[in-house]
Amino acid sequence: MNIPAEIKNLIEERQIAFSNTEKQVPLKGGFISANDYILTDALIALSLGKNVLLKGPTGSGKTKLAETLSNIFKQPMHSINCSVDMDAEALLGFKTIGQENGKNTIEFVPGPVIKAMNQGHLLYIDEINMAKPETLPILNSVLDYRRMVFNPFTGTVEKAINHFGVIAAINEGYIGTVPLNEALKNRFVVIEVPYVQGNTLKEVLSNESILKDNTKIEKFVMLSEDLITQVRNGQIPEEAASIRALIDTCDLATYMPPLRAVQRGIADKLEEEREKAAVMNIAQTLFV
Ligand SMILES: Nc1ncnc2c1ncn2[C@@H]1O[C@H](COP(=O)(O)OP(=O)(O)O)[C@@H](O)[C@H]1O
Ligand SMILES: [Mg+2]
Structure with missing residues (x-):
């Protein structure tokens, strides 16, 4: 792989930052790049803090590529599988009743977006164009320079820490999908993942x-x-x-x-x- 030296440094920075977490979560890899650029460009984009949108047909290795990126950075990844009934709770988390000193308390259980932001991990949003168009705008402020989100369940603003990154996958034109909203698409760098041959x-x-x-x-x-x-x-x-x-x-x-x-x-x-x-x-x- 031909990776510029400065990008190599950024990758190493992450590997060091996550050297302890590596032992806790098994990281999978194994993506084989159809050309020299798929894997390297994804590494460059993520190292620069860009959100990456993987575009390609079903079974072309998009999830495998995301797992491989997580493996290279040694950075754990939290996943969301989008569907029409996905709501704010599935993204951000939900409230539940807990116990403290024998009393019932309301606790907030963080969802994948907030977990990844708070720990500076990767967030993988699979089949992002399967989600209802009105659910995704919640993510707009997560995906741009603000890197934050208002959590309506706790009334707080959650901010992402260093190294937080987003990878999304889309299978354009597949049945049940809707064209991705322009404002959302605008926040991503696109990498095509064709079937390997x-x-x-x-x-x-x-x-x-x-x-x-x-x-x-x-x-x-x-x-x-x-x-x-x-x-x-x-x-x-x-x-x-x-x-x-x-x-x-x-x-x-x-x-x-x-x-x-x-x-x-x-x-x-x-x-x-x-x-x-x-x-x-x-x-x-x-x-x-
Ligand atoms: N370029 C590739 N390198 C490694 N494995 C691949 C590649 N393309 C497809 N596969 C394999 O094909 C299967 C489907 O890949 P997956 O990542 O789940 O596809 P997608 O997420 O695009 O639907 C997996 O078993 C994966 O290992
Ligand atoms: Mg997949």
Whole structure:
């Protein structure tokens, strides 16, 4: 990785700041960059205190990349999975009844946003465009230079400490998503995370799947390439080329004929008969 010296210093600063927390929380890594720039640019942006928006189809490694960044910085990460029913409580926290000296008291249980801000950790907001548009503006002041939020549950203003950082993920155009509000999008630096291909995909499959047969792995790499071509031609939906589904398929192919693995792992998840047939036709040219 080609990282400028000043950025290396900033990364080291974090690694030192979090050297104690590392032992408490297991940190995962393992993202393999499709080109030289995905991982390095994300590191540069976060080191400079920018919010990073990972943009890419389902199963392209966005969560894996966020985990890997957290691992490199040795900085724990708090996650939020956005959905239509996500509300302020899911982001900020909630009140509950506790006990103090035998008396009932109202306690505030901090949510992921406040936890990450108070400890200077990373915040991962997954599928940010699945949230209701009216919920997210709560985060505007968290995401800009103010780095703070008013907590309506306690009536206090929460401020982020040094090293606090935000990574969000978005799958644009996916069913159920809404276009991300401009004011929100404006606060992010965007990094595209496409499906990996060729030798990079081979490496991902070798690392992540239990399939150890090299010839078969190479065929699954070819299958992926053909599937992506069909996605571009509009013949099959994008999720048919998901790396997650491909890893599942490779796992199955360790113990069943590859064609049946493709059927179960990829084809039968699709809605239309025509799409299922398209996937199986491609697979039949590679596997017998
Ligand atoms: N570039 C990559 N490097 C490492 N693993 C990858 C990569 N792309 C996909 N994967 C694997 O594919 C699966 C799905 O990745 P994930 O990060 O959950 O995708 P997303 O969050 O984009 O939906 C995981 O098992 C992950 O390890
Ligand atoms: Mg994910």
